Amino acid sequence: MKIVWIIDNKFRELYGxxxxxxxxxxxxxxxxxxxxxxxxxxIDLINPNIVVxxxxxxxxxxxxxxxxxxxxxxxxxxxxxxMYYTDVTQRAKYPINLIKKVKKFLVWSxxxxxxxxxxxxxxxxxxxxxxxxxxxxxxxxxxNNKKIKIIGIPTHLRTITGSGISKFNIPxxxxxxxxxxxxxxxxxxxxxxxxxELITKIIEKLDKKFDIIFKVSPFEDPKIYRETFPGQKIxxxxxxxxxxxxxxxxxxxxxxxxxxxxxxxxxxxxxxxFVNWDKDLLKTKKVGPNAKLGAIKIGIEPRNIDELxxxxxxNKKYLLKLCKKKNLFKKANELAGTYDSLGVMTxxxxxxxxxxxxxxxxxxYYIKYFLVEIKQTLFGRIxxxxxxxxxxxxxxxxxxLRLY
Numbered sequence: 001m002k003i004v005w006i007i008d009n010k011f012r013e014l015y016g017x018x019x020x021x022x023x024x025x026x027x028x029x030x031x032x033x034x035x036x037x038x039x040x041x042x043i044d045l046i047n048p049n050i051v052v053x054x055x056x057x058x059x060x061x062x063x064x065x066x067x068x069x070x071x072x073x074x075x076x077x078x079x080x081x082x083m084y085y086t087d088v089t090q091r092a093k094y095p096i097n098l099i100k101k102v103k104k105f106l107v108w109s110x111x112x113x114x115x116x117x118x119x120x121x122x123x124x125x126x127x128x129x130x131x132x133x134x135x136x137x138x139x140x141x142x143x144n145n146k147k148i149k150i151i152g153i154p155t156h157l158r159t160i161t162g163s164g165i166s167k168f169n170i171p172x173x174x175x176x177x178x179x180x181x182x183x184x185x186x187x188x189x190x191x192x193x194x195x196x197e198l199i200t201k202i203i204e205k206l207d208k209k210f211d212i213i214f215k216v217s218p219f220e221d222p223k224i225y226r227e228t229f230p231g232q233k234i235x236x237x238x239x240x241x242x243x244x245x246x247x248x249x250x251x252x253x254x255x256x257x258x259x260x261x262x263x264x265x266x267x268x269x270x271x272x273x274f275v276n277w278d279k280d281l282l283k284t285k286k287v288g289p290n291a292k293l294g295a296i297k298i299g300i301e302p303r304n305i306d307e308l309x310x311x312x313x314x315n316k317k318y319l320l321k322l323c324k325k326k327n328l329f330k331k332a333n334e335l336a337g338t339y340d341s342l343g344v345m346t347x348x349x350x351x352x353x354x355x356x357x358x359x360x361x362x363x364x365y366y367i368k369y370f371l372v373e374i375k376q377t378l379f380g381r382i383x384x385x386x387x388x389x390x391x392x393x394x395x396x397x398x399x400x401l402r403l404y
Contacts, residue, residue, distance in 0.1 A: 001028075001029045001030070001049045001050070001349070001352075001353035001356050001358070002029075002030045002031075002032070002046055002047070002048040002049055002050075002359065003024075003029065003030065003031040003032065003048055003049065003050045003051075003052060003349065004032050004034060004039075004042050004043060004046050004048040004050070004051045004052070005017070005031055005032065005033050005034075005051075005052040006034060006035070006036055006039055006042075006051065006052060006053050006054055006061060006064065007033050007034065007035050007036075007054070007386075007387040008035075008036060008054040008055065008060070008061075008080040008385070009054075009080055009081075009218070009385040010035075010385055010386065010387035010394060010397060010398075011218040011238050011384075011385055011397075012080060012081065012132070012385075013054060013080055013132075013387075014033075014387065014397060014398050014401045015130075015131050015132035015134075015137075015401045015403075016131025016132065016134055016341065016342055016401070016402065016403045017031075017033065017131065017398060017401075018398050018399055018401065018402040019131075019342050019402050019403045020131065020342060020345055020346065023342065023346040024346065024349055024350070027350050027353070029349055029350065029353055032046055032048070032389075033387055033389060033398070034387075034389065035386040035387045035388065036060060036061065036386075037372075037376050037380055037386075038369070038372060038373060038376065039051075039061075039064045039067075040064075040067060041365060041368055041369040041372045041373075042369065043064075043067065043068060043071060043073065044362055044365040044368070044369070045361065045362055045363075045365040045366055045368075045369045046361060046362075047071075047359045047360060047361055047362050048073055048359070049073065049074060049353070049356045049359060050073065050074045050075075050076055050103075050349075050352070051064060051068045051073050051074070051075055051076070052076045052077070052078055052106075053065065053075065053076070053077050053078075054077075054078065054079060054080035055077075055079065055080055055093070056077060056093065056094065056095055056098045056099070056102075057092070058095070062095070062098060065098050065101050065102065066101075069101050074103045074104075075101060075102045075103055076102065076103060076104045076105075076106060077102050077104070077105050077106065078105075078106040078128070078130075079093065079107070079108060079112075081256070083108070083256055083259060083293075083294060083295060083335040083336055084286070084293060084294050085109075085111040085112065085115070085293050085335075086285070086286070086292060086293060090115045094115070094116065094119070096119075099116075099119065099121065102124065103124065104124055104125075104126055104348070104352075105121065105124055105125050105126065106126050106128040106345065106348070107125060107126070107127055107128065108129060108130045108133075108335075108336050108337060109127075109129070109333075109334060109335060109336060109337045110127065110334070110337065111334060111335070112125075113125050113127050126344065126348055127337070127339070127344075128339060128341050128344040128345055128348070129336070129337045129338065129339030129341040129344070130336055130341060131341045131342060131345070131403070132260075132336075133259075133260075133263065133336045133337065133338055133339075133341070134338075134339065134340065134341040134342050134403055135338050135339065135340055135341075136340075136342065136403045136404055137241060137263075137403060137404055138263060138264065138338065139404060140404060144265060144316055144317045144320055146248065146315060146316050146317075147248075147315050147316070148210070148248045148249050148312050148313070148314070148315065148316060148319070149209070149210065149211060149248055150210070150211045150212075150213060150246065150247045150248050151206075151210055151211070151212050151213070151247065151248070151249055151250070151251060151312065152212075152213050152215060152235075152243060152244070152246070152247030152248075152249065152250040152251070152261075152266075153199065153212060153213070153214050153215065153250065153251050153252075154214075154215040154217075154243075154250060154252060154255040154257035154258075155214060155215065155216050155217050155220060155225065155255070156217050156253070156254060156255040157192045157195060157196075157217070157220055158188075158192070158219055158220070159173060159189055159192055160192045160193065160196070160224075161192070161216075161220040161221060161224045161225065162219060162220055162221065174186075174189065177189065183278075183280035184280055184281060184284055186278070186280065187277070187278030187279075187280045187281030187282075188281065190278045190281075191275065191277070191278065191281065191287075194275055194276055195253065195275070196228070198271060198274070198275065198305075199229075201305060202251070202271075202305055202308065202309075203229065203231075203232070205305055205306075205309055206309065206312070210312065211233065212229075212232040212233065213232070213233045213234070213235050213243070213246060213247055214229065214232060214233070214234050214235065215235045215240070215243045215257065216234060216235070217255075218238070218384050218385055219384070219385070222234050238397065238400075238401075239400060239401060240257060240260050241260075241264070241404075243257075244257075244260060244261055244264045244266050245264075247266060248266070248267075248316050249266065249267045249268070249269060249312065249316065249319060250266060250267075250268050250269070251269050251270075251271060251308075252268055252269070252270050252271075252295070252298075252299055253270065253271065253272050253275065253287070253296065254272070254287050254291075254294065254295050254296040255295060256295045257295070258270070258295040258296075258298040258299055258332070259295055259298060259332045259335055259336050262298060262323060262328050262329055262332040263329075263332060263333075263338065265320060267300065267316060267319035267320050267322070267323050268298055268299035268300065268323065268328070269299055269300050269301075269302065269308060269311055269312075269319075270296065270298070270299025270300065270301050271301075271302065271305075271308055272287065272288055272289065272291075272296055272299075272301065273289055273301050273302065273303055274302075274303065274304050274305065275288065277289075293335070294335070295335070297331060298328055298331055298332055298335075299323075299328070300319065300322050300323060300326065342403060373388075373390070
């Protein structure tokens with residue numbers, strides 16, 4: 001059996017895939033990883049039995065589902081990002097016209113399961129969890145009883161610190177957003193400036209005995225943070241597990257790192273209560289004090305900077321008690337369950353492959369695939385999150401993000 005696994009964001013999705021590939025190879029099941037722009041030539045060349053997609057959005061992987069169906073290839077979905085479960089988000093995530101074509105949904109949590117079961121898809125749901133949160137990752141949790149010395153700040157901006165073209169002409173980008181009347185996006189844009197202001201004020205108020213490490217999002221330019229905050233450290237790697245092993249607490253707003261942190265026994269302090277949120281952004285209930293679900297609800301919530309500084313003077317054990325009191329461990333698990341994800345996925349594919357016929361490779365498409373790869377490399381959109389199987393650095397990342 002052959003599987004084509006489509007990667008949207010290598011920094012988020014490669015966790016544990018090295019282990020899965022290794023497990024499946026022992027059962028004579030081949031798995032191939034490709035980034036989204038190569039999906040069509042990948043399917044034509046590999047001629048797989050299964051295609052695993054990270055989303056069903058019309059502008060992303062929706063066309064893959066339709067094409068795979070025409071090619072008589074079974075479609076599995078394992079969401080690239082699964083921690084938002086509002087009705088609006090779920091409807092966009094699972095479009096009615098496509099979910100009927102999907103054979104299996106490998107979901108992150110019971111919240112996802114419930115939604116799909118309500119849609120009459122119980123037989124298609126596999127509660128696998130996400131490999132990033134596989135229980136094997138938590139065999140070595142951080143120690144509890146120590147003073148707070150190192151503060152981690154996972155950043156999550158896009159425009160003013162982005163690595164894309166927008167940072168070179170922010171007024172032009174802003175004009176586009178205004179003309180489209182995308183007030184939600186405009187609200188996020190305002191938040192980015194507010195975020196830098198708050199981080200600056202917090203750092204200025206902190207005692208110099210604290211060390212600060214920024215974990216810069218893959219969609220941001222670390223050089224900008226290095227020049228903006230020259231006295232602070234920038235985490236050099238991509239593995240969130242290594243980052244969390246090197247900090248005592250994290251300061252967050254809505255980065256999903258909050259989920260990882262809680263699971264690793266790293267307390268989370270969320271300063272969303274003293275962000276001056278834009279009124280249009282508050283209406284969405286995705287962020288801010290009105291948010292119902294998501295990483296923004298994971299954290300101790302001081303009312304102002306002084307309260308935040310006071311919390312940082314406590315020890316880690318005290319902060320973890322506050323996290324437990326606020327049910328943050330339970331909430332984190334509701335958003336992204338801790339499962340034996342590797343075992344569940346391995347068994348799923350092995351059992352599924354028992355009744356599937358072998359399909360030959362279509363080597364005639366190799367030249368076409370090669371040319372498309374070259375075209376994407378030379379002229380395609382520059383996107384750091386793309387996984388390129390021919391790059392040694394990406395193969396190294398795949399290996400480094402294996403399970404512990």
